[in-house]
Amino acid sequence: FLFPQAFPARKDFKFNNQDFTHLRDYCLSRGLLFEDDTFPAHVSSIGPNLLSEDKLSRLQWKRPMMIERNPHLIMDGVSRFDIIQGEIGDCWVLAALGSLTLQRQFLENVLPKDQGFKENYAGIFHFRFWHFGDWVDVVIDDQLPFLNGRYLSVQPRSRNEFWPSLLEKAYAKLRGSYQNLHWGYISDALVDLTGGVQVQFPLQKPPSDLQEILKAAAKSQCLMGCTTPGWQSIGNVELKNGLVKGHAYTVTGATEIPYKNGWEDIIRVWNPWGHGEWRGPWSDGSTFPHSECKMSYQAFAEQFFSLCICDNTPSFLDFGDQRGTKWSLAMYVNQWARGLTAGGRLTMRSYFRSLWMKRAVGIEDCHGTINHFLQFQGLRDRLPVAFFSQYKSKVLKCGLNVSARDVTNYFYLSPGTYVVVPATSEEGQEAEFLLRIFLRCQDSNDNTMLYMCGRLPSSLGWTPALRKEG
Known part of the structure; x- marks a missing residue:
């Protein structure tokens, strides 16, 4: 399987099956302001543990039209200086958003232009986020949470500019609640805003x-x-x-x-x-x-x-690259299943232990302890025979055994054959995973190939093999 030269998003998805244009047209035709029943102006959208019961009881929801006579989505362009963090500890989101404002090509993808408070206003807005391999369109109403007359969420520097508050609300909806924005990793927000x-x-x-x-x-x-x-x-x-x-x-x-x-x-x-x-x-x-x-x-x-x-x-x-070498990318989605492929970290003896009796190959780490069993049956016709005997004790952990949503590392690889094994952080965790492999080859005639087992039987899991020929 030859690496593709570009990475297209598979398609746009509508979060909660909500279509922005359809919902807006419906509200306009009936003279209504949109109210989002999937992320309502209710304490359930805040989350149970972000605020005390007393503060939750004093929470108010206001539309920009109730706050300012002449609200705007954007005034004089978008800038990081439009943003002032509110009561929520989401500096990781706002720092990523501040960086996004510097790059128009990313910003225009997240913040569609077909909306505002003037023409066709119906109290409905939408924003786009990259979510595990797909661009997802998230629809919201424009009711914002206030506590004691102050913004609970991000506060715009200009009183009548509302893109930061509305975008933050859409991201809170994607994440499940405002509470889920309270502390996080800037790396996650950067990926969600760019797909990068x-x-x-x-x-x-x-x-x-x-x-x-x-x-x-x-x-x-x-x-x-x-x-x-x-x-x-x-x-x-x-x-x-x-x-x-x-x-x-x-x-x-x-x-x-x-x-x-x-x-x-x-x-x-x-x-x-x-x-x-x-x-x-x-x-x-x-x-x-x-x-x-x-x-x-x-x-x-x-x-x-x-x-x-x-x-x-x-x-x-790319610094030091005088040849302008291009990057290639392949992306694949699969899942971990409990008792089959969700074996946990590579240091866990239980990883794929159920496969040991199925002619699995034992792999030793640098300390010589057998701690990982990998089923190679689906790869035997794609990899050289010597791979299974010669390299079984040379597992490269690469420091990726961390509990995080997005794990990335980079390597300088010599010609050879490599196997990538996606692993859960703990045994028994079930989830889908997205694997992306970026590759830059110095040789313009490089014959780098990516072999994939395709839709393997559930007992085999999923393991891609990368062959780099020098």
Whole structure:
């Protein structure tokens, strides 16, 4: 199976089978304002644990027409400075949204233009998100939650501009409730807003070429975000240096400038709070708004915990490529079934243990402990015989055994045959999974092939094999 040259989304899906145009036309024909019974103006849409019972009882829902005489969806274009975080701890969503505003090609896909408060207004809006391989159109009504007269969710900087609040509501609906936006991973939001591939870089032990990756990402207009140390329970603790513990920021720029007798790498970051900035070196005399600041790469690596970069392809890894090599992509969907393929992490002895009596091949990790059994019967006619005997003790874990929704890593592979084994984080977990493989080959005549077992019997699971011929 030869890698395709482009990745088309399979098709658009209508979330909850709600068609925006049909529903709007229905409301207009009857002089109604749309009320979404699948995500109602009710505490059920907030979630049971986000607010106390007392606060839930005081919650009010208001349409923009009730708040402002002349509301707009967008005023003078879309900017990250339109966003001010509300009472919900969704900095991870807003930091990703701030990055999205910098890239029009992504933004216009998420925020359709066929809506507003003037022509054909019926209290209904829609937004698009990438959801496990498909673009999903999410319809909402424009009733927004208020607590004590203040926005519960994101607050627009301009009183009569409502795209941030409405987009956030649509994402809350996709996620199930506003409560499900309270803490999360910026990597998830970046992927949901772009359909791209994200790679996370730990800043405690960054790769040696991270500075080059950062500058390449900025040059190719990738979306970027970063987080400070400290887990979710930390809350909004602001440090003396102006940064906030356990908080997500948008990386809005990375460049190299002449400084003294050499060069200095400068990083620019934005705080979705709408205020608060770095007070260390390079911050003095900044001409940026008070929610955005610049800092040296050294300070950035010291003060932040992780960096996430997202784009349609891993273009941020293209630095040093003088040949303009193109990326190829293949995407496949399958599922884990309890007792069959949902065996858990590769370190679990139980993984595929039920297949041991079916001529399964035992694979040893680098410590020599047999901890993973993989059924290869569907691949024997596609892989060389030597693969099963010569490489059974050379499993490459690649640090992917983490409990996260989206797990990504990148590798420089020598010619050979490789097998990818999707695994659940815990034994017995059932779910569908999406596997995407991005590949860049230096040889324009490269014969890289992707072999897939197709619709395997349920007892075999699903394992693609990648053959890279040099």
